[in-house]
Amino acid sequence: MSAFVFAFRNDPAVAATDEEFAAWGAWFEKLGPAVTDMGSRVGATELLGAPAGANALSGYAVVDATDLAAATALAEGCPGLRYGGSVEVGELIPM
Template sequence: MPNYLLAYHGGGEPESEEAQAAVMLAWNEWLEATGEAMLDLGSPVGATMTVGSDGAVGPAPADPVSGYSIIEADDMDAALEIAKGCPVLADGGSVEVSELVDMEFDDEDDDDDDEDEDD
């Protein structure tokens, strides 16, 4: 089953302790509803900068990522259904859903290093 990155954009900062408690309750309820599909709840994101291909450093894009999670779902449609329940949407934010691609890396160099250590 594929994994999906949920990248959160926007959403506001709760202005009171009561509002913060309500937001946390909504996130906890959504987390419970996702069940085993939630592989990594992730984290909110703080300060954001951008590094360009020429190495230039600049300000964040107009709609920077505000947090992320990683889920497992049967397909993109199932991942989108999970994302539709995300509490960031109730606060005017959005959820970008991206399928994570499995990458195969050649570990031959690591095997050679292990053999050298045994010699």
């Protein structure tokens, strides 16, 4: 197993609805023990070295999966995808 970070991105000008918050809770519950770090929501951000986009970092979580394809399959159920956001999946490299 390897650890993967899910970097959630969303338009900071759009407030989440109660329905969206419920969908996030249900998704994390479905992921179950694959989630090793529930992460956190992110507030204000500053992007350096690249053009700013509408989808700013809005949160992260860490999951265990066998490989990048398996981690990506877990991320495909992310509720943010249904609400105009995105999720970037990246393998964590032990130091």
